[in-house]
Amino acid sequence: MSKPLLGKSESELSYSELSGMTVGILGSGDFARSLATCLVCSGFKVVVGSRNPKISVALFPATTEVTTQEKAVNKTDVIFVAVFREHYSTLCDLKEALAGKILVDVSNSTELNHHHESNAEYLASLFPKCMVVKGFNVISAWALQSGPKDGNKQVLVCSDNKEARGTVCQIARSMGFIPVDMGSLSSAREIENIPLRLFPSWKTPLMLSLGLFVFFYAYNFTRRVIHPYVTKGENCFYKMPIELVNVTLPCVAYVMLSLVYLPGVLAAFLQLRYGTKYRRFPGWLDQWLKHRKQIGLLSFLSAALHAVYSLCLPMRRSARYLLLNAAFRQVKDGVENAWTGEGVWRMELYISLGILALAALSLLAVASLPSVGNSLNWREFSFIQSKLGYTALVIATLHTLTFGWKKAFDQSQYKFYLPPTFTLALVVPCAVLLCKVCLQLPCVNTRLTQIRRGWEKGRFVRFQLSEESGLCTEDFSNDDTSNV
Numbered sequence: 269m270s271k272p273l274l275g276k277s278e279s280e281l282s283y284s285e286l287s288g289m290t291v292g293i294l295g296s297g298d299f300a301r302s303l304a305t306c307l308v309c310s311g312f313k314v315v316v317g318s319r320n321p322k323i324s325v326a327l328f329p330a331t332t333e334v335t336t337q338e339k340a341v342n343k344t345d346v347i348f349v350a351v352f353r354e355h356y357s358t359l360c361d362l363k364e365a366l367a368g369k370i371l372v373d374v375s376n377s378t379e380l381n382h383h384h385e386s387n388a389e390y391l392a393s394l395f396p397k398c399m400v401v402k403g404f405n406v407i408s409a410w411a412l413q414s415g416p417k418d419g420n421k422q423v424l425v426c427s428d429n430k431e432a433r434g435t436v437c438q439i440a441r442s443m444g445f446i447p448v449d450m451g452s453l454s455s456a457r458e459i460e461n462i463p464l465r466l467f468p469s470w471k472t473p474l475m476l477s478l479g480l481f482v483f484f485y486a487y488n489f490t491r492r493v494i495h496p497y498v499t500k501g502e503n504c505f506y507k508m509p510i511e512l513v514n515v516t517l518p519c520v521a522y523v524m525l526s527l528v529y530l531p532g533v534l535a536a537f538l539q540l541r542y543g544t545k546y547r548r549f550p551g552w553l554d555q556w557l558k559h560r561k562q563i564g565l566l567s568f569l570s571a572a573l574h575a576v577y578s579l580c581l582p583m584r585r586s587a588r589y590l591l592l593n594a595a596f597r598q599v600k601d602g603v604e605n606a607w608t609g610e611g612v613w614r615m616e617l618y619i620s621l622g623i624l625a626l627a628a629l630s631l632l633a634v635a636s637l638p639s640v641g642n643s644l645n646w647r648e649f650s651f652i653q654s655k656l657g658y659t660a661l662v663i664a665t666l667h668t669l670t671f672g673w674k675k676a677f678d679q680s681q682y683k684f685y686l687p688p689t690f691t692l693a694l695v696v697p698c699a700v701l702l703c704k705v706c707l708q709l710p711c712v713n714t715r716l717t718q719i720r721r722g723w724e725k726g727r728f729v730r731f732q733l734s735e736e737s738g739l740c741t742e743d744f745s746n747d748d749t750s751n752v
Contacts (some may be wrong), residue, residue, distance in 0.1 A: 425595025
């Protein structure tokens with residue numbers, strides 16, 4: 269054979285051409301230094317343009333050439349502009365030297381939508397003869413120094429020039445990052461807003477968790493502090509920092525865990541009602557489904573805090589006083605053995621189930637981490653997040669029922685006619701488990717499986733047979749063909 273069967277693609281050729289390529293950087297700040305270090309380690313030759321090269325030379329790697337901005341611009345065709353927006357105008361003297369070159373804008377705004385145009389678009393307006401590319405702004409200086417293995421791997425790139433955009437993507441790929449082509453330069457505004465958003469996917473779950481905490485805390489405060497103060501004159505306000513928080517956290521964790529699986533149950537019932545999987549869910553349900561990971565992690569956080577608070581309960585001075593008072597009353601009443609078999613068994617089961625529930629939640633939380641989730645195949649990930657998740661919910665339900673035991677039927681537990689807190693916490697999880705059992709019924713599960721495999725209610729399939737067979741054309745509905 270004159271040629272190999274598998275030759276190099278164009279992208280591989282362009283990638284090899286980047287080896288030893290000279291890249292320029294305008295600026296000598298923290299990001300410029302980290303970027304120069306990463307580029308040098310990736311095999312690029314780096315020339316840095318600085319207003320004070322004699323001072324800045326000691327800040328960069330030894331193989332990096334640090335010179336004036338004018339000389340740096342003339343030595344390369346790809347230049348990273350690592351200066352703030354307000355300093356773009358200082359580069360106008362280099363307009364002629366920069367003509368026809370690729371300018372990579374790595375800057376970010378100080379506020380969301382602070383200007384009418386993005387920094388990259390503003391730079392393009394100052395240098396109309398240059399090919400401006402937006403990129404590397406979502407990568408921090410720490411991520412550049414540590415490498416893609418420890419930081420964010422994605423580099424969002426956009427530009428009106430396709431070739432310039434491709435060149436920057438290849439540079440990012442050669443540095444070990446994953447370039448994401450965002451299209452034209454008009455996307456720069458959205459890219460620049462990404463680093464400024466503070467946990468956008470966590471806002472709703474955090475507000476939900478805080479709302480549940482405030483509700484259950486106020487409910488427990490009314491029952492455990494206000495009621496004894498009003499009815500008996502007892503001062504129980506010392507319970508506020510630890511005891512009330514400790515009885516509130518498991519309620520939040522339990523309800524939040526059930527809210528992870530409630531939207532999936534609702535989605536299944538909607539698919540059964542619609543008779544198809546191709547109809548969009550309501551917007552609120554779509555958002556709920558997207559926030560399940562954050563809700564689950566907050567559930568795990570509440571459960572972990574509950575475990576820590578529970579371990580701290582015996583350390584309180586109030587607990588010691590209460591123990592001494594109980595011992596004194598026992599001696600005064602002449603009780604030699606206060607052992608209660610039912611109470612001992614209940615507490616043993618209660619603690620054991622709590623440990624198992626926390627262990628299952630820990631596995632769910634670890635599996636949701638990207639580094640762990642990416643190493644699992646779909647069946648393994650689905651097993652952990654679905655089957656193990658429902659197992660954790662069942663164990664948590666048994667843990668709660670064991671805690672409550674007979675309290676739901678004890679009239680003295682209804683303070684101000686308010687039921688015990690655990691009865692309120694049981695409502696949503698028990699509803700989720702009951703709906704899940706209904707979905708597992710053979711008649712329901714079979715139809716749901718058909719829908720998720722593409723079956724649609726009310727759709728017909730038309731079979732056209734050849735005339736030579738002598739058979740006529742027939743119409744079959746999905747109900748007729750579902751078992752074919």
